[in-house]
Amino acid sequence: MPFPPFSRRIPAPREPNALGRAFSEARASGRQVINLAESNPTRVGAALPADLVLPALARSESLSYEPDPRGLPTARSAVASWYASRGTSVDPSDIFLAASTSEAYGWLFKLLADPGDSVLVPKPGYPLFEYLSGLEGVEAVPYPLEYRHPAGWDVDLDSLEAALKARRPKAVVLIHPNNPTGSFIGRRERRRILDLCGEAGTAVIADEVFLPYPLEDPAEPSFAGESEVPCFVLNGLSKLLGLPQMKLGWIVLAGPASYRADAAGRLEIIADTYLSTGAPILNAAGELLPLAAGFTEELRERLLANLGCLRKALEGEGSPYRVLRCSGGWTAVLELPRVLPEEDLALGLLREEGVFAHPGYFFDFPREAFLALSLLPRPEDFREGTGRLRAFLDRLLA
Numbered sequence: 001m002p003f004p005p006f007s008r009r010i011p012a013p014r015e016p017n018a019l020g021r022a023f024s025e026a027r028a029s030g031r032q033v034i035n036l037a038e039s040n041p042t043r044v045g046a047a048l049p050a051d052l053v054l055p056a057l058a059r060s061e062s063l064s065y066e067p068d069p070r071g072l073p074t075a076r077s078a079v080a081s082w083y084a085s086r087g088t089s090v091d092p093s094d095i096f097l098a099a100s101t102s103e104a105y106g107w108l109f110k111l112l113a114d115p116g117d118s119v120l121v122p123k124p125g126y127p128l129f130e131y132l133s134g135l136e137g138v139e140a141v142p143y144p145l146e147y148r149h150p151a152g153w154d155v156d157l158d159s160l161e162a163a164l165k166a167r168r169p170k171a172v173v174l175i176h177p178n179n180p181t182g183s184f185i186g187r188r189e190r191r192r193i194l195d196l197c198g199e200a201g202t203a204v205i206a207d208e209v210f211l212p213y214p215l216e217d218p219a220e221p222s223f224a225g226e227s228e229v230p231c232f233v234l235n236g237l238s239k240l241l242g243l244p245q246m247k248l249g250w251i252v253l254a255g256p257a258s259y260r261a262d263a264a265g266r267l268e269i270i271a272d273t274y275l276s277t278g279a280p281i282l283n284a285a286g287e288l289l290p291l292a293a294g295f296t297e298e299l300r301e302r303l304l305a306n307l308g309c310l311r312k313a314l315e316g317e318g319s320p321y322r323v324l325r326c327s328g329g330w331t332a333v334l335e336l337p338r339v340l341p342e343e344d345l346a347l348g349l350l351r352e353e354g355v356f357a358h359p360g361y362f363f364d365f366p367r368e369a370f371l372a373l374s375l376l377p378r379p380e381d382f383r384e385g386t387g388r389l390r391a392f393l394d395r396l397l398a
Helices: 018-028 050-057 073-085 101-112 129-134 157-167 187-200 257-274 279-314 342-353 379-397
Strands: 095-098 118-123 139-148 152-155 171-175 203-207 231-236 249-254 331-335 370-374
Touching (some): 018 342, 073 095, 095 257, 101 231, 279 379
Parallel strands (some): 203 231
């Protein structure tokens, strides 16, 4: 008897790569590993403290079920107030609450694209887009970011324009700032991208989860204030308060009023189908979001300290290593001579020094050799890890 086939949208499970297996084996053996790829704030003391979070979740209102496809009005008002505190006016009716930015992407791909349509995504970029788009039957087509030292990263606008004309995508995804490059969409780029999307009739999806973390450059404005081109702006508590487990993200609708109204009606159908956000975090949002300014500034100090530590450990006169400009976010990129393939390099670092780092190919860097290093770990662990990293690299080049 033949078994029913699975959807082509779901790839067959992949075997862990050699680096993933080595990391799991090291952990299982009890070896102490310094994880310079750690992105989970709850593991490194970079989350809002429990004594502030837990009381907010224990509100009696959470025992009532008051479904609203856009999300609880008080929670949407809290999100709007957070934008107002940063100088951007957002109407609560233009906010849709979701369980995460990942879910929000799924909703937007449903809203904007039919199966077989395409969206443009940045490269280098986060590998999750392959799954997020594939699950909706949408093709993720990369557009390149280019690096010039020491100025930093820029969108290759010529390539983006060519892709818009050739593919007629339903959306251009902007990560603002990008993960892992840490690059903002600058003002000159922003204007040109919006003009190109306006001409092509293409929406913008602006993922701004790292926007409150400028590092080596000032933060650029949010796309939530855009009035001419349809934009969908994503953010959430995962980065704002270090609370990925609380599962609250959102979409802000920006652009022309008539388009926002039409999009909102259609998004209501999608959101009402899922009703995924839980009452406790919705009721807690009004109490927790006002804490975001202090939290992000304190965490930003850690990120800056770790970035300075990385530069001190790996750069300097005559150093063969280069830390790329890091405008914002939680990740720094280290460029080094290609003495080994990146996976072999990361495996050697793990096995010889007990330090785990992500190779650049995880993020589709166009060439080797790069390591993507999280700036999130505790400063003492980061300092020890970068010292071991330098010792390992120096041995390779000796």
